Amino acid sequence: MAATKRAPAGAAVLRGDITAAIRNAVMHELAEVGYGRLSIEAVARRAGVGKTAVYRRWSNKLEMVLEIVSGVAERSVPMPDTGSFATDLQLTMFIVSKALQHRIASQIIPDLMAEAARNPKIAETLNKALRTHQTALSEKIVGQAIERGELPKGTDPELAVDLMLGPLYWRLAVLRTPVDDDYLEKVAASVMTSLGATPPAS
Amino acid sequence: MAATKRAPAGAAVLRGDITAAIRNAVMHELAEVGYGRLSIEAVARRAGVGKTAVYRRWSNKLEMVLEIVSGVAERSVPMPDTGSFATDLQLTMFIVSKALQHRIASQIIPDLMAEAARNPKIAETLNKALRTHQTALSEKIVGQAIERGELPKGTDPELAVDLMLGPLYWRLAVLRTPVDDDYLEKVAASVMTSLGATPPAS
Numbered sequence: 001m002a003a004t005k006r007a008p009a010g011a012a013v014l015r016g017d018i019t020a021a022i023r024n025a026v027m028h029e030l031a032e033v034g035y036g037r038l039s040i041e042a043v044a045r046r047a048g049v050g051k052t053a054v055y056r057r058w059s060n061k062l063e064m065v066l067e068i069v070s071g072v073a074e075r076s077v078p079m080p081d082t083g084s085f086a087t088d089l090q091l092t093m094f095i096v097s098k099a100l101q102h103r104i105a106s107q108i109i110p111d112l113m114a115e116a117a118r119n120p121k122i123a124e125t126l127n128k129a130l131r132t133h134q135t136a137l138s139e140k141i142v143g144q145a146i147e148r149g150e151l152p153k154g155t156d157p158e159l160a161v162d163l164m165l166g167p168l169y170w171r172l173a174v175l176r177t178p179v180d181d182d183y184l185e186k187v188a189a190s191v192m193t194s195l196g197a198t199p200p201a202s
Numbered sequence: 203m204a205a206t207k208r209a210p211a212g213a214a215v216l217r218g219d220i221t222a223a224i225r226n227a228v229m230h231e232l233a234e235v236g237y238g239r240l241s242i243e244a245v246a247r248r249a250g251v252g253k254t255a256v257y258r259r260w261s262n263k264l265e266m267v268l269e270i271v272s273g274v275a276e277r278s279v280p281m282p283d284t285g286s287f288a289t290d291l292q293l294t295m296f297i298v299s300k301a302l303q304h305r306i307a308s309q310i311i312p313d314l315m316a317e318a319a320r321n322p323k324i325a326e327t328l329n330k331a332l333r334t335h336q337t338a339l340s341e342k343i344v345g346q347a348i349e350r351g352e353l354p355k356g357t358d359p360e361l362a363v364d365l366m367l368g369p370l371y372w373r374l375a376v377l378r379t380p381v382d383d384d385y386l387e388k389v390a391a392s393v394m395t396s397l398g399a400t401p402p403a404s
Contacts, residue, residue: 034316034320035389036238051223063392089280105319106319107319110312110315110316110318110319111316111319112311113315113316113376114236114312114313114315114316114317115316116312117308117309117312117313118236118309123378127377130365130376130377131377134377156388159369159385159388159389159392162369162372162373162389163365163389163392164369165372166367166368166369166370166371166373167361167364167365167368168367168368169368169371169372170367170368170372170374171364171368174315174332174371175332175333175336176325176329183259183361186361187357187361187364187365190361190365190396190397191396192394192396193393193398194392194393194396195392196395
């Protein structure tokens with residue numbers, strides 16, 4: 001083997017900037033035309049690369065979309081950890097409301113939800129991404145609040161998350177009506193009340 | 203005009219049973235293949251009629267789907283009026299949870315939501331149908347409860363409906379996790395608490 005070769009033999013070196021450009025192109029194509037009409041050709045054209053660059057990374061459209069979407073879903077919702085349930089709750093509501101109002105998310109989410117009804121692999125990936133967030137929120141934010149004594153011991157963590165995210169999703173993604181800070185505060189206050197949370201010391 | 207003629211001259215007589223068969227076929231085709239792939243030909247075949255029978259009623263696919271879906275949406279959610287907020291609330295939760303778990307609804311709703319992101323006419327129809335329910339629920343169930351003194355005067359009716367329907371929609375249509383009566387009772391109880399509702403006399 002020539003000493004000038006930088007990559008290990010047999011392994012393809014995938015340039016990170018090209019991968020990033022393709023990921024970005026996939027998200028924009030998904031938002032614009034939807035999964036059903038998305039083509040590898042259009043993705044490659046938008047990313048400014050050849051189709052081979054795409055196929056070197058993913059073997060087909062389904063695999064590509066699943067891997068990219070779950071990657072974005074995992075990164076996209078940071079988990080607040082402020083030491084107070086009231087503040088964690090407000091921050092979560094704020095972050096989720098921004099995510100649901102994001103132009104790209106608001107087009108990609110309904111499209112993939114529709115595909116999920118017909119494609120079990122998409123359903124599984126989407127469900128896994130959603131459940132990961134649901135569990136992380138319920139275990140971390142709700143679980144820690146119970147430990148700190150801010151929420152009653154018998155609190156149902158899953159129900160608590162449904163009460164936080166449900167109204168936001170209903171208003172933003174279903175009714176497609178924008179929300180303001182006042183609305184977020186009202187929902188947060190009603191979650192606090194309905195869970196019997198100890199109000200923050202002021 | 204001949205006395206034997208039953209229909210007014212110039213007006214086409216549309217047989218109600220054929221219209222019903224076509225409506226039914228459209229709902230099943232929407233559930234199975236989605237709006238994008240739905241064809242008038244497949245609808246006619248499934249309904250056991252000719253394509254002309256379809257075109258006599260609607261001039262194109264979009265018009266047909268919009269009219270049928272808004273018709274179903276208007277009929278499908280009866281508004282409870284039991285004289286008590288607690289009971290109206292429980293009944294609403296029960297009815298909505300059944301509707302969201304219905305096989306056909308659970309396939310058609312995400313599909314049309316996805317189309318809505320690309321088709322303003324579908325978005326408008328869907329939004330109108332949803333807002334009609336939202337307003338009916340907030341004006342009737344919440345409004346009457348405020349009048350009867352079961353809810354505080356300052357209750358925000360729209361927020362109240364978001365708190366009722368949001369968690370159900372999130373769990374059933376987004377997470378696609380079934381709910382039982384126990385869950386419905388917990389959500390209803392948390393809505394009662396967060397709105398400061400007077401508990402029912404028992």
